[in-house]
Amino acid sequence: MGGYKVTVSRTELKTRIVEKAVEQFTQNGIKSVTMDDIAAMLGISKRTFYEIFADKEALLEECIQREQAESEEFVKSVLGTSQNVLEVLLKCYQRSIEKFHATNKRFFEDLKKYPKAYAQMSRRQDKDVEKTVEFFREGVRQGIFRDDINFYIMNRLVREQLDVLMNTDICEEYSFVEVYESIMFTYLRGISTERGAKVLEEFVREYRKKR
Template sequence: MIINPKWTINSWKLNLLIEFSVYLCSVFPLEMKRKRKLHFNKIEKRMMTEHGKDASQRVELRERIITAATEAFTSKGIKSITMDDIAAALGISKRTLYEVFSDKESLLKECILKAQADRDKYLQKVFEQSHNVLEVILAVFQKSIEMFHQTNKRFFEDIKKYPKVYEMMKNRQDSDSMKTMSFFKTGVEQGIFRSDVNFAIVNLLVREQFDVLLNTDICNEYPFIEVYESIMFTYIRGISTEKGARVLEDFIQEYRKNRIED
């Protein structure tokens, strides 16, 4: 049998073509699968990045709202400020505001919680830098004076009209009272406070005096800050030892040099 050389060459090429086709059929789906996977990974990564940006922007917006609302509530009172006012101050729509906070009371609650958290951080910092508990108490007193200068009295009156928030603040006040009792005990151990004082009664009286201060007409006759100072300094003098009294008098002298006038 005579074999046609051209046929042999063509058959060889044909076999090679078939083998290459088989190879492509086996490899191409894998390559497509790999490319699809890379493509979806890119999409997923982009979506995660965008989601992260959205979450970050939402947190930033939330903080901006709390800051603006706190400033408005404390400077003008709570009742006089509307959600519209806050949205306008921030340059956002009311709908956007309500997407973050469902109502005014929930926003007020977060404002109070943020203020409490900031105060806790400040207290911890002061505690670490102070030599005794009276220095801590006086530093917190001075900080509260600064706060009162920036706070409209109506804020304290209005907050009672928001039962959930007011209850939360009362609970926090009870918790703070326990910490204050611990401070008094430490002060006795440090020789700053007298050991013959019933500090539970003192603590209760100070709290009640503050409530009276906010709910009577005494501030129509005397400046609020002056009355508050008199209450605090009188009580601290009454519970202090000679050592504590010296710390207090040194503080008062320095405090009055830098006192913020009404």
């Protein structure tokens, strides 16, 4: 019984470390935050900390895994409550760009210095592309999207646009939501069928009412 309590305590401690690390890495970048910094913030001894995570890359991999699990749960919840693929795509894209918007740019620059963690992130991004393209194809089956579109190209283009959004000061002049909507709604109108355009306009009206 005593061993069980220790195991639970260590699991909870690991969760606290990962949560704090995600917070600090995304706010300040990876390089500027040390393992000792995180241990001190949590009031954990260095010895205990390093027993759980041997080095920063191991901690970083766990942080990425946690964020990926949260993303998967979000997609599941959206699938369970959305009426069509348009709503799924819009909500997922919005969550993605909000995450990027809240992340210090140095995080992505620093991540490249950790090969295992970077490879883990890259594998997930490749997987996400396949899932997104399948959503588009489902939209074709629903008669919402045109069937003459290369969705790999379109997905790449919208990602590039969102990356530009991340690296400009346009959001200092206009609200983040307004810029995001301008990109996404224009993009989706361009690949929609006549039926899809009507569905999109109806969705946009309801979306703005709720917002």
